[in-house]
Amino acid sequence: MIENTPLVRKLGAFVALSDPELSVLASLHKRRRTFVAGRDLVHQGQSYQAAYILASGWACSYKLLEDGQRQIVDFQIPGDFLGLRSVLLHVSDHSIEPVSDIEVTEIHVADLLDAFAQTPRLATAVLWAASRDEAMVVEHLVDVGRRDAAERMAHFLLELGARLALVGLGNKDGYACPLTQYHLADALGLSAVHVNRVLRQLREAGMITFRDGFVAFDDYDQLVKFAQFDPSYMDHKGPILR
Amino acid sequence: MIENTPLVRKLGAFVALSDPELSVLASLHKRRRTFVAGRDLVHQGQSYQAAYILASGWACSYKLLEDGQRQIVDFQIPGDFLGLRSVLLHVSDHSIEPVSDIEVTEIHVADLLDAFAQTPRLATAVLWAASRDEAMVVEHLVDVGRRDAAERMAHFLLELGARLALVGLGNKDGYACPLTQYHLADALGLSAVHVNRVLRQLREAGMITFRDGFVAFDDYDQLVKFAQFDPSYMDHKGPILR
DNA sequence: ATGCTGCGCTGATCCACATCAGTCGTCGCT
């Protein structure tokens, strides 16, 4: 029996993977490594590095501007790739920081590309995963571009919850969340001060409580409505491609 | 000799494609179609539609919010895929509108996936193209999240110029640009009024002139510096993967 | 015990950008 990693779980939601495909996938996993919170594992501008699959903990990818501001582009949770894009584009256009202590398994891109040749369905699955990640970034863009601070916060925390629920790390009551208010500020294009105020508003409105490393959805339905959250693109039941 | 479409040109920048690969790629192109400016070809929420490759003209993909605001996520120029993500995710999370009259060629996703099986390098190339598109969206996110209106505008127009230059439709002097100020507003998360003011500022600063369907870089170097534009990730010479 | 650092939290002030309410010029339509 082949082990049920977060990645297998994620890809399995899209492509019904056969046993040979699963074993090719398993053979990609090389060294297991750990990184401590806060110390970057990839630096913007770095020209080569490995790609990883996140096994436990959270990370974030971000870009730094010259004036010291930063924009967090996405958070990675277990089952997500780290640095795949950097490797494909052969230069990292962003940095990656572990939010908590993390465990990863290294993958060699050459192996990944070989695997595509052996099992093309795997290529499709990875392309699908990349598309889903892009959809996430797009939603994030809409957050930042067109929603006010409170909607933005609500929408963002809901989306994170939905992603975590997919890998079994959360549900409609809430989830454990190692982010600081500074992380949220850098992700949402707000100041940390304003993040604090907005969290207070949402808490006082009885919709969501962010406290002590835990996000609690106090009124999930109201929140979904307030944030105009539409989970359809991550909602399907069972593999799309058989 | 196999024809040199914008797509071949784009993928060729990454993967050195062999003749058999080129012919597989050519065989994907099915019906040629045209669409008129302004009438959507894909609606948000639509559950199935074809994917296309843009042959001429510009399009944009956008998301609509319930309150009528819209966020343009990306513009597509010749050589770009239209709706590939929608097809892979089996539901469109966004709409696509032709900015000008456009010509496209339809591709069947089943054919594309078959092509991956025959020529895995093609899968790699498409995954690369998807990564590059994602990098674009990421840069756009940084624009909207962390740059002020003028930097945002400058950066955005520079990036568009760099993309167009890759397919031979622009250079450091400028490019033909069918966008209205409303398009720019919806893309950059600004009001049309403010777009107008910002364009005036940039023009009066002698950096860029947007007028009569043409973007002119009046002082490219100053502009690059002002916008903190870093084209490294779209700058490489020759195929990365041989 | 004492300071130091990281994180959450708050009030006062300021400014970038939105919104409102227009003008003007150029199409294409009848």
Place this chain on the structure above:
DNA sequence: AGCGACGACTGATGTGGATCAGCGCAGCAT
């Protein structure tokens, strides 16, 4: 010739969120 419709453009006024300047608390090192 007249009339919408659309896009570029402008001034006056309003506001969401940044910035500044600060407090409180817990954990940790000295």
